[in-house]
Amino acid sequence: MSASWSLVSLLFFACCALLAVLAVGSPESSNLDLPVVSFDEGYAHLFGEDNLVLHGDGKSVHLSLDERTGSGFVSQDLYLHGFFSASIKLPADYTAGVVVAFYMSNGDIFEKTHDEIDFEFLGNIRGKDWRVQTNVYGNGSVGIGREERYNLWFDPSDDFHQYSILWTNALIVFYVDNVPIREVKRTKAMGGDFPSKPMTLYATIWDASNWATNGGKYRVNYKYAPYIVQFSDLVLHGCAVDPIEHSSACDAVLPSGSIPYAITHEQKVHMENFRKRHMTYSYCYDRARYKVPPPECVLNAKEAEHLRSSDPVTFGQGKRRFVKRRHRRASATSM
Numbered sequence: 001m002s003a004s005w006s007l008v009s010l011l012f013f014a015c016c017a018l019l020a021v022l023a024v025g026s027p028e029s030s031n032l033d034l035p036v037v038s039f040d041e042g043y044a045h046l047f048g049e050d051n052l053v054l055h056g057d058g059k060s061v062h063l064s065l066d067e068r069t070g071s072g073f074v075s076q077d078l079y080l081h082g083f084f085s086a087s088i089k090l091p092a093d094y095t096a097g098v099v100v101a102f103y104m105s106n107g108d109i110f111e112k113t114h115d116e117i118d119f120e121f122l123g124n125i126r127g128k129d130w131r132v133q134t135n136v137y138g139n140g141s142v143g144i145g146r147e148e149r150y151n152l153w154f155d156p157s158d159d160f161h162q163y164s165i166l167w168t169n170a171l172i173v174f175y176v177d178n179v180p181i182r183e184v185k186r187t188k189a190m191g192g193d194f195p196s197k198p199m200t201l202y203a204t205i206w207d208a209s210n211w212a213t214n215g216g217k218y219r220v221n222y223k224y225a226p227y228i229v230q231f232s233d234l235v236l237h238g239c240a241v242d243p244i245e246h247s248s249a250c251d252a253v254l255p256s257g258s259i260p261y262a263i264t265h266e267q268k269v270h271m272e273n274f275r276k277r278h279m280t281y282s283y284c285y286d287r288a289r290y291k292v293p294p295p296e297c298v299l300n301a302k303e304a305e306h307l308r309s310s311d312p313v314t315f316g317q318g319k320r321r322f323v324k325r326r327h328r329r330a331s332a333t334s335m
């Protein structure tokens with residue numbers, strides 16, 4: 001083999017190796033490589049007649065909202081802890097009043113003491129992007145809202161992006177495309193407010209005209225219907241349990257290492273960068289609502305400064321007009 005030939009092949013291999021690295025991504029942003037389930041393996045139709053449609057090999061599904069009804073699906077199993085994820089593409093253009101939710105709840109079993117972990121996507125008028133809201137309830141703690149809201153660094157109606165919930169005994173992490181955007185560490189003082197009972201996964205689209213966009217100023221306009229949200233890459237990597245006799249068996253189903261039990265230092269840096277740029281609301285900094293922030297709040301000077309500069313009335317020393325905050329979860333029957 002001539003010297004020039006070996007140089008060419010060396011370059012060739014170097015190039016392939018580089019491409020392989022690019023395809024896999026950097027280790028900290030890579031997927032956990034958890035199994036993806038088909039719709040029929042993990043989920044079932046919840047409501048909305050024929051507004052749920054399976055695609056391709058049944059690994060993708062879409063939900064739609066039209067003048068007749070919204071729609072939704074629900075996991076077949078209840079889970080105690082795990083990693084739950086979906087790639088979601090939201091409807092484009094005018095989506096004011098439309099809400100898409102991807103969440104865990106046990107409200108149908110524990111009416112007064114339910115737990116909940118939410119991703120909610122709030123539609124917007126044309127030209128303005130969707131906003132994302134996260135929330136956590138434990139043991140029926142609906143009197144304490146723990147909402148946060150963010151905008152994203154991409155248009156979530158352009159393409160699929162991955163939204164994930166990690167829930168362990170000690171921590172809840174919300175991720176967007178594997179970037180953690182919120183971490184809730186369980187503290188003793190939170191008591192029962194940290195979700196602790198098995199929950200099912202839900203995905204829904206519904207008409208929230210009366211609160212979703214500027215407190216109800218912009219309503220759903222059915223001229224643009226149907227509003228279609230697409231889901232794929234469904235991951236339900238949790239400990240499936242019987243709601244009554246849950247517990248110890250989960251250590252075998254979720255052995256240490258199969259899901260993260262903490263976020264890495266590198267991820268934490270990404271999270272902090274995200275929050276100081278994209279967070280638009282956090283209950284922890286809302287002094288009009290909580291004179292003393294709830295016990296799990298870890299205040300961060302950069303987050304505080306960002307919120308104050310974008311909304312001095314809510315997060316600064318400014319006088320506040322009283323704005324009634326509403327949070328309502330439409331139940332399957334009210335849609």
Ligand SMILES: *[C@@H]1O[C@H](CO)[C@@H](O)[C@H](O)[C@H]1NC(C)=O
Nearest residue numbers: 112113138139140191192193
């Ligand atoms: C959950 O709520 C119920 C009823 O409000 C209360 O009796 C119970 O002590 C709470 N459990 C925890 C763990 O806080």
